[in-house]
Amino acid sequence: MANILRVNMASKSVKVEDQKEEYQLFGGRNFIAKIMNDEVNPKCDPLGPENKLIISTGLLAGTTAPTSGRISVGGKSPLTGTVKEANAGGTAAQMLARLGLKAIIVEGMPEGNEWYILKVSADGAELLPGDKYAGMNNYELCSALQSDFGDKIGTISIGAAGERVYKNSTVQISDMSGRPSRAAARGGVGAIMGSKKLKAIVLEPAGKAEIEYADKEKFTGAVKAYIQGIKDNPLSGQALPALGTAVLVNGVNALGALPTRNFSSGNFEEAEKISGETLVTMQAERGGKSGHICQTGCPIGCSNIYNDENGNYLTSGFEFETIALVGSNCGISSLDTIAKIDRLCDDFGLDTMETGATIAVCMEAGKLSFGDEKGTLALIQEMIDGTDFGRVLGQGTAYVGKELGVNRIPVVKGQSIAGYDPRALKGTGVTYATSPMGADHTCGNSIGNPTVDPYKKEGQVELSTNLQVGMATFDTLGLCIFSGFCTEDPANVGHLLEMVAARFGGEWSVEKLFGLGVQSLIMEKSFNEKAGFTAEDNRLPGFMYSEPLPPTNNVFDLSDDELSQAIPF
Amino acid sequence: MDVTVRLYSVFRLKYEDYNSTTGIRLEIEVGSSIYDLLEKVEIEPKNVSIVRVNELIVKDFNLSLDNGDNVEIFPFYGGG
Numbered sequence: 001m002a003n004i005l006r007v008n009m010a011s012k013s014v015k016v017e018d019q020k021e022e023y024q025l026f027g028g029r030n031f032i033a034k035i036m037n038d039e040v041n042p043k044c045d046p047l048g049p050e051n052k053l054i055i056s057t058g059l060l061a062g063t064t065a066p067t068s069g070r071i072s073v074g075g076k077s078p079l080t081g082t083v084k085e086a087n088a089g090g091t092a093a094q095m096l097a098r099l100g101l102k103a104i105i106v107e108g109m110p111e112g113n114e115w116y117i118l119k120v121s122a123d124g125a126e127l128l129p130g131d132k133y134a135g136m137n138n139y140e141l142c143s144a145l146q147s148d149f150g151d152k153i154g155t156i157s158i159g160a161a162g163e164r165v166y167k168n169s170t171v172q173i174s175d176m177s178g179r180p181s182r183a184a185a186r187g188g189v190g191a192i193m194g195s196k197k198l199k200a201i202v203l204e205p206a207g208k209a210e211i212e213y214a215d216k217e218k219f220t221g222a223v224k225a226y227i228q229g230i231k232d233n234p235l236s237g238q239a240l241p242a243l244g245t246a247v248l249v250n251g252v253n254a255l256g257a258l259p260t261r262n263f264s265s266g267n268f269e270e271a272e273k274i275s276g277e278t279l280v281t282m283q284a285e286r287g288g289k290s291g292h293i294c295q296t297g298c299p300i301g302c303s304n305i306y307n308d309e310n311g312n313y314l315t316s317g318f319e320f321e322t323i324a325l326v327g328s329n330c331g332i333s334s335l336d337t338i339a340k341i342d343r344l345c346d347d348f349g350l351d352t353m354e355t356g357a358t359i360a361v362c363m364e365a366g367k368l369s370f371g372d373e374k375g376t377l378a379l380i381q382e383m384i385d386g387t388d389f390g391r392v393l394g395q396g397t398a399y400v401g402k403e404l405g406v407n408r409i410p411v412v413k414g415q416s417i418a419g420y421d422p423r424a425l426k427g428t429g430v431t432y433a434t435s436p437m438g439a440d441h442t443c444g445n446s447i448g449n450p451t452v453d454p455y456k457k458e459g460q461v462e463l464s465t466n467l468q469v470g471m472a473t474f475d476t477l478g479l480c481i482f483s484g485f486c487t488e489d490p491a492n493v494g495h496l497l498e499m500v501a502a503r504f505g506g507e508w509s510v511e512k513l514f515g516l517g518v519q520s521l522i523m524e525k526s527f528n529e530k531a532g533f534t535a536e537d538n539r540l541p542g543f544m545y546s547e548p549l550p551p552t553n554n555v556f557d558l559s560d561d562e563l564s565q566a567i568p569f
Numbered sequence: 570m571d572v573t574v575r576l577y578s579v580f581r582l583k584y585e586d587y588n589s590t591t592g593i594r595l596e597i598e599v600g601s602s603i604y605d606l607l608e609k610v611e612i613e614p615k616n617v618s619i620v621r622v623n624e625l626i627v628k629d630f631n632l633s634l635d636n637g638d639n640v641e642i643f644p645f646y647g648g649g
């Protein structure tokens with residue numbers, strides 16, 4: 001059974017614990033929820049010694065289950081004050097599994113101003129002095145770590161944004177080329193790591209993951225069938241490999257839900273210029289890549305490599321959400337500028353979505369105008385340079401909006417809304433309002449659901465509830481949610497069930513499988529309640545109830561009562 | 570009569586030299602509906618999530634098209 005590595009930053013001790021029997025069916029998201037409930041005071045200061053940084057693999061980590069290498073990073077969020085789980089692809093989860101670890105729990109805070117790195121190898125783990133890496137941003141840091149520890153290492157790191165405990169800072173995970181381009185982006189998890197003075201975790205390569213299976217042969221058969229299911233699904237088999245998540249730009253724009261100029265329209269007249277279709281054609285000319293995979297064995301490959309106008313690597317893992325929030329939502333229609341900002345954010349360690357939403361709020365306040373690319377880059381530079389206003393910007397959209405006296409602040413529980421305006425996609429709106437994570441599309445996104453009219457409120461609460469349970473289950477299994485599109489076919493749910501049963505043994509039903517997600521949500525809600533959150537916090541921003549969204553002129557019209565019926569456990 | 574057809578996502582992949590500025594100009598019979606047009610571009614209606622005609626979403630694919638219409642056809646999407 002995989003172990004848990006506990007790192008105490010106050011005593012500088014590192015301890016490998018046998019995983020408790022009761023943790024066997026906790027992984028990724030529900031592991032974070034469990035530890036937060038069992039061990040962390042919900043009223044604690046997120047940047048104080050009582051909070052913990054939890055890094056967990058999912059239940060299927062280390063196996064050949066497709067996309068099972070997602071890594072969950074969490075704790076109490078400095079941005080939202082809620083429990084937080086943010087997950088990313090890259091190599092970390094598979095490497096941890098090979099090192100025999102299920103999770104790393106980082107506790108306490110050191111005295112003094114020294115920085116540390118944690119090195120984990122097959123021989124054990126140790127905290128090492130990290131001052132020489134302090135101040136480095138993620139790309140430089142990764143190169144430095146690779147030259148010190150070899151180019152086969154995996155890294156989990158923070159840039160200077162995390163060091164300065166910016167509330168919109170990320171934890172970056174290295175991809176298969178060793179680049180820190182995959183982000184556990186949301187909720188300021190980078191600041192938790194920074195508050196503990198942990199600059200990076202270095203994972204040394206190890207042998208094969210030793211996984212015990214209840215029935216190895218059955219597992220392999222189920223994996224094969226599930227991969228076929230992924231490939232046969234038009235989204236995971238065709239659209240995502242060919243066009244990446246940026247394919248959503250034109251589709252969400254057609255729906256009238258593409259955030260435009262601080263959520264004042266659902267249509268961006270220049271959507272085609274920043275679309276996945278345009279991106280792919282342009283990158284084919286520049287020698288970039290689509291259909292790129294972020295982890296070994298992914299049969300989808302939604303990722304990309306984005307080259308600049310000279311054909312040199314600029315960024316990778318360049319996603320729809322970044323394009324929506326930094327692009328249309330700021331009135332910016334240059335893919336190159338958005339990609340530049342993506343690179344700066346990955347490097348410095350900022351959530352691209354929170355950053356885009358924050359800048360659009362500055363635009364709304366008149367600090368710069370919508371579409372001002374130079375001004376946007378200058379504001380990001382202020383964050384990087386750590387000027388007074390740059391530090392304010394690092395506190396996130398809600399803080400900046402209040403500071404500048406803006407009325408229309410697109411956040412829920414202090415976290416910015418993602419790339420879908422909830423007035424024209426009401427199921428996702430219910431998720432934004434009620435998810436224990438704050439406004440987070442990955443917690444249950446209703447885009448493309450053929451059964452419920454996105455503009456009507458009927459059926460949205462039930463749809464969002466089902467999606468929230470499904471996503472929490474995938475985040476617990478450690479599977480990429482894009483591998484889940486095929487579960488609309490019950491045969492593939494069957495293969496998923498077979499996989500889990502063949503891995504862990506015992507009787508598994510659909511209820512037990514998705515019960516993992518329900519259990520996560522229950523624990524997360526309970527933590528938030530003890531932290532002081534109430535039903536009153538489960539609301540969208542006021543303007544979304546009263547201000548019709550052009551061009552469809554929808555408002556968000558689910559009542560408080562209706563919202564209270566979402567995730568009713 | 571002529572209409573301009575704009576295809577998105579996987580629908581566009583079938584056309585290697587698709588030009589995103591101009592779309593595809595198609596001659597159709599007077600009185601053709603959206604269903605007729607979908608048949609012509611070989612897209613099954615069940616795979617279509619949204620059709621916009623001159624930037625307005627059209628729910629009823631029986632609608633007859635007019636000369637010069639700009640028709641946009643979108644497949645289903647999944648969440649990023």
Ligand code: SF4
Nearest residue numbers: 089294298300302480
């Ligand atoms: S679908 Fe994309 S995000 Fe998911 S595992 Fe594959 S490459 Fe990574």
